Amino acid sequence: MTTKELVQNVLATQYNNIPDEVLTHAKKSIQNWMGVAIGAAYHPSVDMVLGLKKDLQSGEQVSVLGRPEKVDLLLGSLTNGMTSHIFDFDDTHLDTIHHPSGPVAPVVFALGEHYDIDPKELLRAFVLGCEVELRISNAVYPSHYDLGWHITSSVGVFGAAVAAGVLLDFDEEQMLHALGLAGTQSSGLREMFGTMTKPFHPGKAAQNGLLAALLAKKGFTSSKQVLEAKRGFASVLAPEHNLERVNENWGAQWELLKNAFKPYACGIVLHPSIDACIKLREHAQPEEVKEIQVTVNPYVLELTGKVKPKTGLEGKFSIYHTATVSFLEGDAGEDQYQDDVVLRPDVVEFRSKIKPTVDPNMEEDKVKAKIVLNNGKEFSVTIDHATGSIENPMTQEHLDSKFEKLTNSIIGNENTSKVIQNMKNFETLPSIKKVIELCTGNNVLV
Amino acid sequence: MTTKELVQNVLATQYNNIPDEVLTHAKKSIQNWMGVAIGAAYHPSVDMVLGLKKDLQSGEQVSVLGRPEKVDLLLGSLTNGMTSHIFDFDDTHLDTIHHPSGPVAPVVFALGEHYDIDPKELLRAFVLGCEVELRISNAVYPSHYDLGWHITSSVGVFGAAVAAGVLLDFDEEQMLHALGLAGTQSSGLREMFGTMTKPFHPGKAAQNGLLAALLAKKGFTSSKQVLEAKRGFASVLAPEHNLERVNENWGAQWELLKNAFKPYACGIVLHPSIDACIKLREHAQPEEVKEIQVTVNPYVLELTGKVKPKTGLEGKFSIYHTATVSFLEGDAGEDQYQDDVVLRPDVVEFRSKIKPTVDPNMEEDKVKAKIVLNNGKEFSVTIDHATGSIENPMTQEHLDSKFEKLTNSIIGNENTSKVIQNMKNFETLPSIKKVIELCTGNNVLV
Numbered sequence: 023m024t025t026k027e028l029v030q031n032v033l034a035t036q037y038n039n040i041p042d043e044v045l046t047h048a049k050k051s052i053q054n055w056m057g058v059a060i061g062a063a064y065h066p067s068v069d070m071v072l073g074l075k076k077d078l079q080s081g082e083q084v085s086v087l088g089r090p091e092k093v094d095l096l097l098g099s100l101t102n103g104m105t106s107h108i109f110d111f112d113d114t115h116l117d118t119i120h121h122p123s124g125p126v127a128p129v130v131f132a133l134g135e136h137y138d139i140d141p142k143e144l145l146r147a148f149v150l151g152c153e154v155e156l157r158i159s160n161a162v163y164p165s166h167y168d169l170g171w172h173i174t175s176s177v178g179v180f181g182a183a184v185a186a187g188v189l190l191d192f193d194e195e196q197m198l199h200a201l202g203l204a205g206t207q208s209s210g211l212r213e214m215f216g217t218m219t220k221p222f223h224p225g226k227a228a229q230n231g232l233l234a235a236l237l238a239k240k241g242f243t244s245s246k247q248v249l250e251a252k253r254g255f256a257s258v259l260a261p262e263h264n265l266e267r268v269n270e271n272w273g274a275q276w277e278l279l280k281n282a283f284k285p286y287a288c289g290i291v292l293h294p295s296i297d298a299c300i301k302l303r304e305h306a307q308p309e310e311v312k313e314i315q316v317t318v319n320p321y322v323l324e325l326t327g328k329v330k331p332k333t334g335l336e337g338k339f340s341i342y343h344t345a346t347v348s349f350l351e352g353d354a355g356e357d358q359y360q361d362d363v364v365l366r367p368d369v370v371e372f373r374s375k376i377k378p379t380v381d382p383n384m385e386e387d388k389v390k391a392k393i394v395l396n397n398g399k400e401f402s403v404t405i406d407h408a409t410g411s412i413e414n415p416m417t418q419e420h421l422d423s424k425f426e427k428l429t430n431s432i433i434g435n436e437n438t439s440k441v442i443q444n445m446k447n448f449e450t451l452p453s454i455k456k457v458i459e460l461c462t463g464n465n466v467l468v
Numbered sequence: 469m470t471t472k473e474l475v476q477n478v479l480a481t482q483y484n485n486i487p488d489e490v491l492t493h494a495k496k497s498i499q500n501w502m503g504v505a506i507g508a509a510y511h512p513s514v515d516m517v518l519g520l521k522k523d524l525q526s527g528e529q530v531s532v533l534g535r536p537e538k539v540d541l542l543l544g545s546l547t548n549g550m551t552s553h554i555f556d557f558d559d560t561h562l563d564t565i566h567h568p569s570g571p572v573a574p575v576v577f578a579l580g581e582h583y584d585i586d587p588k589e590l591l592r593a594f595v596l597g598c599e600v601e602l603r604i605s606n607a608v609y610p611s612h613y614d615l616g617w618h619i620t621s622s623v624g625v626f627g628a629a630v631a632a633g634v635l636l637d638f639d640e641e642q643m644l645h646a647l648g649l650a651g652t653q654s655s656g657l658r659e660m661f662g663t664m665t666k667p668f669h670p671g672k673a674a675q676n677g678l679l680a681a682l683l684a685k686k687g688f689t690s691s692k693q694v695l696e697a698k699r700g701f702a703s704v705l706a707p708e709h710n711l712e713r714v715n716e717n718w719g720a721q722w723e724l725l726k727n728a729f730k731p732y733a734c735g736i737v738l739h740p741s742i743d744a745c746i747k748l749r750e751h752a753q754p755e756e757v758k759e760i761q762v763t764v765n766p767y768v769l770e771l772t773g774k775v776k777p778k779t780g781l782e783g784k785f786s787i788y789h790t791a792t793v794s795f796l797e798g799d800a801g802e803d804q805y806q807d808d809v810v811l812r813p814d815v816v817e818f819r820s821k822i823k824p825t826v827d828p829n830m831e832e833d834k835v836k837a838k839i840v841l842n843n844g845k846e847f848s849v850t851i852d853h854a855t856g857s858i859e860n861p862m863t864q865e866h867l868d869s870k871f872e873k874l875t876n877s878i879i880g881n882e883n884t885s886k887v888i889q890n891m892k893n894f895e896t897l898p899s900i901k902k903v904i905e906l907c908t909g910n911n912v913l914v
C-alpha cells in the first residue's frame with residue numbers, strides 16, 4: 023500500500039496546501055539549481071551530450087540552461103540534469119546525501135517551457151517531486167547508498183516521474199503506472215564517481231522519469247506497487263529499508279526544508295575551514311602570515327589531504343589549497359579551483375603555511391583556527407556550524423551572490439540580475455518562458 | 469581486470485574467428501527475433517511507444533519492424549526490443565533464462581540500417597553482443613535473477629553497448645567507457661512481469677546500451693572496471709557472482725550455441741505436453757476422445773494450472789487450454805491464444821477431457837501422455853525432450869514455419885518468403901536495408 027498511499031498523498035496536495043516557507047525554499051532550490059547548471063553549461067561533457075541532437079536528428083522543443091541550443095524534451099531533461107551536478111555544487115539533503123533538484127527541476131522546466139504551464143503549478147510539481155524522492159531516500163538510506171547506488175539517480179527517478187505526472191495532470195492510476203515505470207528504470211552506480219558519468223546520473227534520472235510519465239499518459243501499464251512489492255524497488259535495491267518513512271507525517275513535515283545549499287565549490291567537510299580562513303583574513307595581509315593552524319574533524323585529512331594539488335579538481339581535495347584561496351581571495355568558488363589558480367606562485371607558496379591538525383572530537387561542521395603572524399601576534403576563530411549547514415543556512419544574499427558568480431560570464435550581468443529578481447516572485451510570473459529565455463545565453467554568446 | 473580482458477577478447481574477435489556453426493545459429497536467432505518482433509508490431513503498447521515520436525518531434529532514421537513508421541536510432545532500438553518480447557515467444561539461453569536477441573539485435577539493426585553496414589560486420593556485432601551478455605549472465609546467475617532483476621534487461625544492456633561499439637569501430641578505451649556507461653544504466657525489475665513494462669525492458673536495455681556507445685564515441689568518460697569494481701555491477705546487483713565465467717574459454721566455447729527457440733507461444737514447461745498432444749491427434753478425431761491423460765513435472769500444474777481461462781493470456785497459463793488447442797489445431801501459437809479461441813464452445817468443452825497428473829520424478833522437458841477413446845482404445849506417447857530444447861532443437865523448417873505464422877498477416881506472404889530466403893545467406897547480402905524494407909509492412913498496410 024506504500025505506493026498507493028504515496029500517490030494519494032501527492033494528488034491531494036494542491037498549491038494552497040504547501041506552506042509559504044516550503045514554497046520559498048523551493049524557489050531558493052530552483053535558483054541554486056539554475057545557477058550551477060548555467061555555470062557548467064560549457065563543460066566538455068555537455069558538448070558531447072548535445073552532440074546527440076545531431077546523431078538523432080532530434081526535435082527543438084526546450085532550452086538548455088546557459089546555452090543557445092534547443093533540444094527535445096528528453097534530451098533537455100538529460101542535459102539540464104547533468105550540468106547541474108558537474109561542479110558538485112548543487113543542493114544536498116544532508117540526511118541522505120541526495121541532491122534533490124537535479125532529477126526533478128529539469129523535468130519541471132522542460133514541461134513548463136514546452137506547455138507554458140502556470141509557475142504556481144511548476145512550484146507544486148517541484149515540491150512534490152522533491153518530497154517523494156527525499157521520503158523514499160529516507161526509507162532506504164543508508165543501506166541503499168552503502169550498497170553502491172548513487173541515490174540521487176536511483177531514487178531521483180521517482181521524483182522526476184511524480185513532477186511530470188503532476189504537470190501532466192495524472193489521475194491515481196496513471197501516477198501509479200508512472201511510478202512503476204520509473205522504478206524499473208532506477209539505476210546509477212557509485213563506481214562512476216570521478217568520471218563524467220557521475221553528473222550524467224541525475225540527468226538520466228530526470229530523463230527516465232519523464233519517459234515513464236509520457237508513457238503512463240498514453241495508458242502504458244506497469245506494477246502499481248513498485249516500492250513495496252516482493253521484487254520491487256526497496257527489496258531489490260536496499261538490503262534494509264523502512265517504507266513507513268515514505269508517507270509518515272505527510273503534509274506536516276517537509277523534507278525539502280532540510281535541503282541545504284553549498285556556499286563553496288568543494289566537499290562539505292572543507293566548508294568550516296573556509297569560513298574560518300575568510301574570517302581570519304581581516305587580521306593580516308598575506309605577507310604578514312607565518313602560519314594558519316586549523317583543527318579539524320578526521321574526515322577532513324582523510325578526504326582532502328592532498329598536499330601538492332596539480333589541477334583544479336585536485337585542489338578540491340586539498341585543505342592546503344582550499345584554506346589558501348579562502349584566505350587570499352576570500353572565497354572558494356569555481357574561480358578558485360581553476361588549474362591556473364592551483365599553479366599560481368603566490369598560492370603555491372602560501373599553501374605551506376597551512377597546518378592542519380586532526381581532533382577526533384571535532385564535529386564535522388565545526389573548526390578551530392588560529393593565525394600566527396611574523397610579528398608574533400595570534401588571532402583565533404571558532405566556527406560552530408559552517409555556512410550552508412541547516413543550523414547556519416546560506417542567506418538569500420549569499421545565494422544571489424553564488425548565482426552571480428556562476429552565471430555572469432555565461433548569460434551576462436544584466437540577465438543574471440533579472441533572473442534573480444524574477445525568482446523572488448516566481449509564483450506570480452505570467453510564464454516561465456521569459457525566465458528561461460534569460461538563461462539561454464542567447465544575448466551573450468550568439 | 470575482468471572488464472578489460474572482456475573488451476580485449478571482443479576486439480580480438482574478427483568475423484573470420486567466429487565458427488560457421490555460431491554464425492548459422494546467429495542467423496537463426498536473428499530470424500526468430502525478427503519474426504516475434506513483426507508479429508507483435510500492432511500490439512497496443514507499440515502504438516503508445518511510437519506516440520513518443522510525435523511527443524518528441526523526433527527524427528526519421530530507422531525502421532520499426534512490421535510497421536511503416538520511421539523513428540530515430542534510440543526510439544527504434546526501444547521499439548524493436550520491446551516488440552520482440554511482447555509475445556514471450558523469443559529466444560532463451562536456458563542456463564540463465566536470458567533472452568539474448570532482444571537487447572542486442574535492435575541495436576544491430578538500427579546502426580546497420582542507418583549506416584548501411586556490411587552484413588558480415590552486423591553478424592559479428594550480434595554474436596559478440598550476445599556472447600558478452602550471456603557470459604555476464606553466467607557470472608551472476610542465479611543470485612542476480614533471484615534477487616529480482618529481469619536479467620535480459622539488466623545484463624542485456626552490456627550486450628547492446630558492445631554490439632554498438634563493434635559497429636562504431638571502438639578502440640579499447642572507448643569500449644571500456646561504453647561498458648561503464650551501460651552498466652550504470654542497468655535496470656529492470658521482475659516485479660513488472662505481467663504488465664506492458666516487462667517487454668519494455670529489453671527495449672530499454674537496447675536503447676540504453678546504444679546511448680552508452682553514442683556517448684563513448686564522443687569521448688565521454690566512465691569507469692573502466694564496471695564489472696568487477698567494489699561498487700560496480702556485480703557487487704551491487706548480484707549477491708553472489710563468479711566473474712571468472714565472463715572470460716573463461718573465450719573463443720573456444722560459444723554461449724550463443726545454447727540459445728534455444730520456442731516453438732510454442734507459451735511457457736516452456738508446457739512444451740512437452742504440446743508435443744505429445746500434437747502426436748496423439750493422429751489417432752482420433754475430437755469427438756472420439758474420452759480423455760487425454762498427461763503425466764507432468766510438478767512445475768506444470770504450479771505455473772499453468774488454470775482450469776477455466778477467460779482470456780488468451782490466461783490460456784497461456786492453462787495446461788487444459790494448451791493441451792486442447794494442441795490436439796484440436798495441432799499448434800500452440802499466438803493464433804491459439806486469442807481471446808475468442810479460449811472462449812470457443814468446442815475448445816471449452818474439450819478442456820474437461822484433459823487430465824493432468826503430477827510426477828515429481830518427471831523431468832521438466834519430458835512428458836508421458838495417453839489418449840483414451842470412447843470405444844475403449846488407448847494410445848500412449850512419451851516425449852523425452854520437448855521441441856525447442858537443446859537436445860531437440862527446432863529445425864530450420866520449423867523456424868521458417870514459425871516465422872511465417874507470425875509475419876504473413878503483417879508483411880504479406882511474398883515478403884515473408886523473401887525475408888526467409890535472404891536470412892539464409894545474410895552474410896553475403898550487399899546490404900541489410902533491403903531485408904528491413906521487406907519487414908516494414910509498407911507494401912501491405914500502407
